[in-house]
Amino acid sequence: MSQKVWEDLYSEVGTNLTPSPIRELVKYMKKPGMISLAGGNPDPEIFPVKEFQEAAGVISERGKEILQYGGTGGYEPLKDFISQWMAPRMGRVTSPGEMCITTGSQQVMDLFAAVMLDPGDVVVVEEPTYPGATHALKNRKARFITVPCDSEGMKVELLPEILEQARKGRDRVKFIYSIVNFQNPSGYTLSLPRRKKLLEIAESFGTPVFEDDPYGHLRFDGEHEPTIFSMDRSGLVIYACSFSKILAPGTRVAWVTGPEDVISKMVMVKQGSDLCTSVLAQGLVYEYCRLGHMDSFLPRIQEHYKKKRDAMDAAFREFLPSTTTYETPSGGFFYWLALPGVNTRDLFFKAIDRNVSFVTGDSFFPTGGGEEYLRACFSYANADDFPEAAKRLALAINDLGQ
Ligand SMILES: Cc1ncc(COP(=O)(O)O)c(C=O)c1O
Incomplete structure (x- = not known):
């Protein structure tokens, strides 16, 4: 009864609220052994x-x-x-x-x-x-x-x-x-x-x-x-x-x-x-x-994240198929991978089976599209895991038969 009352009273914004697509994927990412390239959080290891x-x-x-x-x-x-x-x-x-x-x-x-x-x-x-x-x-x-x-x-x-x-x-x-x-x-x-x-x-x-x-x-x-x-x-x-x-x-x-x-x-x-x-x-x-x-911390985090960026770059270069393309970022937290012909929503579930996760490209296209992309973050996960993450991602792409 009370739910109906609320539903009749919600605003248009309230009625049409949907959970963030990224949060929706989070539940799949909590499996034991998962290497998550999904979360864009800063690395707590470097917090001052x-x-x-x-x-x-x-x-x-x-x-x-x-x-x-x-x-x-x-x-x-x-x-x-x-x-x-x-x-x-x-x-x-x-x-x-x-x-x-x-x-x-x-x-x-x-x-x-x-x-x-x-x-x-x-x-x-x-x-x-x-x-x-x-x-x-x-x-x-x-x-x-x-x-x-x-x-x-x-x-x-x-x-x-x-x-x-x-x-x-x-x-x-x-x-x-x-x-x-x-x-x-x-x-x-x-x-x-x-x-x-x-x-x-x-x-x-x-x-x-x-x-x-x-x-x-x-x-x-x-x-x-x-x-x-x-x-x-x-x-x-x-x-x-x-x-x-x-x-x-x-x-x-x-x-x-x-x-x-x-x-x-x-x-x-x-x-x-x-x-x-x-x-x-x-x-x-x-x-x-x-x-x-702040002034002494900035060079330290730049160095820290640069090492992680380099580790991800090396892992992607070694293990991802040549059909997967990307630009090496000069800063920040993110890689944006283009996988022509691959629907990364389908790939996501194959990747979860292989214990690696990312955020699907469509999450970043507010008017639709983006299925052939994915975001991989190097900020949060342990850099020692990047080669294994890249190998698993390559296997998941292979599982899709692409
Ligand atoms: C582009 C961009 N703007 C703004 C924010 C919000 O950051 P905060 O509210 O923590 O300052 C984020 C967080 O990830 C972001 O990526």
């Missing part, structure tokens, strides 16, 4: 536990401040630290009003969507893209137009036509969402010429860009590309980054930088969402940074 314990001394020193509610825009000392520390990336020291500390960068999507989207509005996303982003946007009843990617990231040259068509069809395109560095799931990085072009197109159409950059600091090879934010002269870019991958996701501390007006609206939405991000967590993260640990 000792340094964080040291930072916890701040509770004795500033307990009365950081155990209290805080400002919705964030803990000021942390904001100051981030704007100084990020200045080389952002092109300048941003002002406090241009930044909001958030509860993970996942919350940035939710706040930005609340500020920007009415039901049915369109967001342009990469294909493939991060399902956590499309989930947050779908909660606001967004629709998607996808732009394919190659090894230089989003094919921005397709954007003018796409935006023109949307205009003609009276679709309200509210922003373009791009994961600019070592993209989740593809590992691709948007090249400098494409960053410039994207900005040019955004300016000419008056369409904002949401630059999502949780992996940007995890570069192993080559030079950092400038952020789109740093090149923007029109105030059309909002930039999100997070401590999740460069410190620990359990902190749930991230931030967004953008035009003051937009940020102040996001802060107002946040007031109705969580009042403020845990001040305790922000205080700990601030103290950790103030003690200089």
Whole structure:
């Protein structure tokens, strides 16, 4: 009886909620002996536990401040630290009003969507893209137009036509969402010429860009590309980054930088969402940074994940069939494998039988497709297991008769 009452009362979003496709696959991944290349978690072996314990001394020193509610825009000392520390990336020291500390960068999507989207509005996303982003946007009843990617990231040259068509069809395109560095799931990085072009197109159409950059600091090879934010002269870019991958996701501390007006609206939405991000967590993260640990930790994790990337690369090169193709990522956590003629949903169950798992490509295509791809993460699993994982994957491909 009561279930029926609830069902009649759910909103349209509530009625149509579906579990994340990745979470659906998780139950198969818990078999004993499974090597999981599925989870995109950071490696807990490298968490800076000792340094964080040291930072916890701040509770004795500033307990009365950081155990209290805080400002919705964030803990000021942390904001100051981030704007100084990020200045080389952002092109300048941003002002406090241009930044909001958030509860993970996942919350940035939710706040930005609340500020920007009415039901049915369109967001342009990469294909493939991060399902956590499309989930947050779908909660606001967004629709998607996808732009394919190659090894230089989003094919921005397709954007003018796409935006023109949307205009003609009276679709309200509210922003373009791009994961600019070592993209989740593809590992691709948007090249400098494409960053410039994207900005040019955004300016000419008056369409904002949401630059999502949780992996940007995890570069192993080559030079950092400038952020789109740093090149923007029109105030059309909002930039999100997070401590999740460069410190620990359990902190749930991230931030967004953008035009003051937009940020102040996001802060107002946040007031109705969580009042403020845990001040305790922000205080700990601030103290950790103030003690200089962030600067010494970054080279260590870059080295750590580079070794894991190299181990995965060697294993894939040795054991995967030559029909399976991929680009070696220059940073981040992910390999994106193309398996022409293979449906990776079918492959998934063969792989589970062989005790290896991955995430199927279709999970990253919000408008359908992607069956011939899979995402393999090198961040979480033990690198010593990569050769065995690659062998099992090759056997599973063989089992499918491909
Ligand atoms: C591209 C991208 N953006 C945002 C997030 C959210 O990260 P967090 O909320 O931990 O900062 C993730 C998490 O995996 C991600 O891959």
